Amino acid sequence: MKARVIVYALLTAYAVLSLYPFLLMVSGALKDAAEIRLDGHLIPSDPTLSTLARTWNELHFFTYFGNSLIVTGLTTVGVLVVYSLAGYAFAVLRFPGRRVLYGMFLALLFVPGITMLLPVVILQQKLGLIGTFPGIILPFVNGTAPLSIMLLTNSFRVVPAELKESARCDGAGELRTFWSIYLPVGRPALITIALLTAVPTWNEYVLTRVSLNNAAQYTLPLALQNLNSSTSPQENVLMAASLIIVIPVIILFVLLQRYFVNGLQGAVKG
């Protein structure tokens, strides 16, 4: 009994610590410009939604939200299309150089992001893609290659060969077999990959920061940074903007947690 109390106390303490930054975001976003300057008290004396409304409307966070949706959406779709095709080839088809190519993609896992960052930006300039969405989406897609190929290849490998043979007998071609047999079976892995792509892309800051230069194209993280570097950043506005960034991620995570957890376990085991 006593042990159980200690266990719950420990877990609750860590839960409070985990929730603490989010409580601050909510608390800060609900304060007005005068109250935020007082001190670090948590409960707003006169909670107001006007800070959130102002951030969303006058500070154009609905535009940045849209930009973030476009970048995250296109990156996720790109990853699903490109790497489900590749995963199918690696799992099902026999062709010379298959192992070498597979190993090459996995090797990308060991290249630190900072090693790639500068050459990617120079490449963007050469291709005329600097300051454009494709300029950041293409490297984002490529960056997920090791994990996506690994998880999708593994999930396609476990599809019984008889399923493929029977599709063949019905006269289905390769694309048809891929589309109507393998993709449905690989659905959990596809959802996992979608999540493991969408969440970091939504949060991505560094490459976006050095690529996008036009404020009308800013994604949410960049817009938040821009607010902070303005002449007189207001904490209540910063916290409201932060809340706008984290709420969609939290909703997505709570709804699709199962896929997320499976993916993280698979990523480490693989």
Next chain:
Amino acid sequence: MASRFRSREALTGYAFVLPAVALFAIMGLYTVGYGLALSFARWNGFTPTWTWVGLGNYLDLIYRDPAIAPVVQGAALRTLVVMIAVPVLTVLVSFPLAAALNHITRLRSTFRTVFFLPQVTAGIALFYAWTYALQPDGSLNYILRHLGLGSIAQPQGWLGNPGTALPTLIVVMVLGSVPVAMLLYLTGLQSIDQSVLDAAKVDGAGGLRAMTSIIWPLLLPITGAVVMLNLRFALQDFQTFLLMTNGGPGGHTLVLGLESYNLAFVSGFKPTLGLSSALGWILFVVALLLAALNLRLLRSRA
């Protein structure tokens, strides 16, 4: 007949991997090759040509340039501190948490969800919230003063005091890496055969004893994976530093990744792009060595 079918299968295979390979060739191979070449040259990003310097950039970074080498050495030392502290603290926090979580049935999934929030939201929003809490008049000092612990409070702010800035950043990093580690330990704990634990109980081993002498050794492979993951994270992560302190105060939180970023993107017209590339490649080699070491440890265990 058979070979014709095979060659057709091979062609289909190439067609299916083509988009991935094309993207990899441009965004991966080309950029890596370009970066490697640049690490042997001097360039500011604006002049039409590079000046080749051979290994000069590497030597400058490591010891030769009196303006850069001391900065890099200091950053290397701090990176090393982060690479030791983050994995160790992550294991020390996540293992007991997982054991506690495994001990309960009610609210287990709720706790797990809450614990994961700092991981999935890791990014600028979360870092700004922490920065806000750690300010001189921020919430952490406020709480400490109200608990009668005002002597611990940091009047300069937790990130403003050179003595507390790096440890504070390490704690923020650990909070972000605990969730995955906890999940791995939880999976490991759930896969331990109950009969092993029952046998221990018969032999008179208490809860804590069973934990240290049976469960901990059984989960050593997981500890290995957690340490490896976090070594890589500690070596490569500079976003936390860039957004929360930008290396400050007075360079006390400058790490190697951030220094490479600064040499590439905040050096104006100085010809430091090659230095930045060379530093990136030094980090790459360290990452490879760590991976090789990990593989070796795994093999020797098997």
